[in-house]
Amino acid sequence: MIWRGDLTEIQRDLAGLKPMSESRVSSVIQEWAYPGQGHNHAPSGHVGSSSQLPQINMIPYSQSQGLVRGGADDRMAEQMMGMSYLPYPSSCISTSPNGGNHSNQQQNHGGAQQDFSSFLLPSLRVPANKRSINKDSPEYRLRRERNNIAVRKSRDKARRRIMLTQQKAQQLQEENKKLQLRIGQLTQELDTLRHILSQRHLHAAEDGATEETVI
Amino acid sequence: MIWRGDLTEIQRDLAGLKPMSESRVSSVIQEWAYPGQGHNHAPSGHVGSSSQLPQINMIPYSQSQGLVRGGADDRMAEQMMGMSYLPYPSSCISTSPNGGNHSNQQQNHGGAQQDFSSFLLPSLRVPANKRSINKDSPEYRLRRERNNIAVRKSRDKARRRIMLTQQKAQQLQEENKKLQLRIGQLTQELDTLRHILSQRHLHAAEDGATEETVI
DNA sequence: CTTGATTGCGCAATGG
DNA sequence: CCCATTGCGCAATCAA
Numbered sequence: 395m396i397w398r399g400d401l402t403e404i405q406r407d408l409a410g411l412k413p414m415s416e417s418r419v420s421s422v423i424q425e426w427a428y429p430g431q432g433h434n435h436a437p438s439g440h441v442g443s444s445s446q447l448p449q450i451n452m453i454p455y456s457q458s459q460g461l462v463r464g465g466a467d468d469r470m471a472e473q474m475m476g477m478s479y480l481p482y483p484s485s486c487i488s489t490s491p492n493g494g495n496h497s498n499q500q501q502n503h504g505g506a507q508q509d510f511s512s513f514l515l516p517s518l519r520v521p522a523n524k525r526s527i528n529k530d531s532p533e534y535r536l537r538r539e540r541n542n543i544a545v546r547k548s549r550d551k552a553r554r555r556i557m558l559t560q561q562k563a564q565q566l567q568e569e570n571k572k573l574q575l576r577i578g579q580l581t582q583e584l585d586t587l588r589h590i591l592s593q594r595h596l597h598a599a600e601d602g603a604t605e606e607t608v609i
Numbered sequence: 610m611i612w613r614g615d616l617t618e619i620q621r622d623l624a625g626l627k628p629m630s631e632s633r634v635s636s637v638i639q640e641w642a643y644p645g646q647g648h649n650h651a652p653s654g655h656v657g658s659s660s661q662l663p664q665i666n667m668i669p670y671s672q673s674q675g676l677v678r679g680g681a682d683d684r685m686a687e688q689m690m691g692m693s694y695l696p697y698p699s700s701c702i703s704t705s706p707n708g709g710n711h712s713n714q715q716q717n718h719g720g721a722q723q724d725f726s727s728f729l730l731p732s733l734r735v736p737a738n739k740r741s742i743n744k745d746s747p748e749y750r751l752r753r754e755r756n757n758i759a760v761r762k763s764r765d766k767a768r769r770r771i772m773l774t775q776q777k778a779q780q781l782q783e784e785n786k787k788l789q790l791r792i793g794q795l796t797q798e799l800d801t802l803r804h805i806l807s808q809r810h811l812h813a814a815e816d817g818a819t820e821e822t823v824i
Numbered sequence: 825c826t827t828g829a830t831t832g833c834g835c836a837a838t839g840g
Numbered sequence: 841c842c843c844a845t846t847g848c849g850c851a852a853t854c855a856a
Contacts, residue, residue: 479762539696540843542834547694548844549832559774566781573788580795587802594809752827757849759828764847767830830854839845 528534743749 479758479765538835541836543694543696544843545834545845546832548846550694552845556771556774559771559778563774563778563781566778566785570781570785570788573785573792577788577791577795580792580799584795584799584802587799587806591802591806591809594806753850755828756851760830760849761847763829763831826856828854828856831852833850833852835848837846837848840843
């Protein structure tokens with residue numbers, strides 16, 4: 395369930411996709427696209443004082459996406475983000491010495507059954523990737539290592555994204571302050587001019603009146 | 610190493626500390642304090658159209674805080690955030706079947722040595738908390754369970770913080786757009802008034818000139 | 825010294 | 841099949 399608030403037209407700006415050159419944290423403030431969307435970057439667009447800051451692609455973070463934790467026992471997500479960090483019901487905790495790492499060593503999902511499923515519906519077959527997971531096999535280690543790399547990469551990206559969002563928010567805040575100031579200046583100037591004009595109007599009226607009275 | 614940009618006076622607003630009442634995501638957009646600072650919240654402050662949005666406490670996220678990864682082999686943090694997710698040098702990877710969970714089962718950090726260190730510098734003593742860590746002992750399980758709870762709580766907080774920052778940035782962006790629009794209106798109005806004034810000035814000058822010539 | 829908080833990491837499930 | 845994302849537990853480290 396992706397929640398996204400009301401980002402009216404905030405999207406776009408995604409046209410100029412280009413690979414992220416690292417260590418450019420302070421200029422490209424353009425992230426928070428769908429985490430699963432791969433490489434989304436926008437043109438850096440100079441962040442001047444009174445210029446339009448580059449738009450944010452604000453897709454909020456999958457709003458408390460229903461932690462799995464056991465299955466169908468989420469207590470309605472603890473009132474939509476609540477004290478969900480409290481101790482697990484302990485029926486969901488695996489206290490195995492393996493370190494809680496869901497040891498599925500050789501769990502054949504059915505044990506001694508022949509592969510009848512291959513003659514039946516293909517949807518009932520053993521997933522074919524969980525068949526005899528030997529944790530010492532090179533294939534397993536290869537998969538694990540690749541996943542570890544992917545995990546590190548993904549978390550790196552997330553960290554970068556978070557920092558960029560923070561910097562973006564900070565820049566927006568400063569920009570906002572400047573804009574408020576500018577509005578104050580303009581308003582005051584406008585009041586001054588209005589006053590002057592009203593004075594002139596008054597004088598003109600007086601002149602007209604005096605002329606009338608003189609005539 | 611905490612990097613914090615130039616949050617001039619953005620701090621403050623931390624006076625009104627009060628416990629976070631959950632499910633108030635859209636009003637209190639006030640987070641990103643030091644992660645280790647406990648409960649920092651600020652008065653919600655209404656988020657009107659043209660009003661000052663509540664300040665962010667923008668402490669950016671401990672900027673790539675020198676991943677441990679083995680010890681003193683950080684390659685200067687890979688050029689300050691780079692391709693640090695690439696495969697580890699494999700001399701740092703523990704391929705133990707324990708799941709990479711740094712198995713320190715009963716590793717006494719010195720084995721059969723007597724406790725000579727207690728007579729020497731205290732800095733050389735065995736840390737006294739790592740002595741005979743029995744992974745089956747109730748104390749260990751208790752510590753682990755408590756830490757697991759703390760970890761869940763901390764990550765929950767981090768998730769909430771991230772979402773709040775995103776919402777904050779989005780609100781700031783919308784606010785920014787409105788402010789820019791207002792500035793445009795004011796500028797145009799000012800130009801109009803200036804034009805009118807200059808016209809009057811011109812007429813006044815013409816009148817004076819005609820009078821002069823007439824005379 | 826003890827305890828909660830933070831954080832990097834690997835694992836497994838899951839999604840695309 | 842792949843890779844990306846994510847929740848989780850573990851261990852190291854920080855901070856009170």
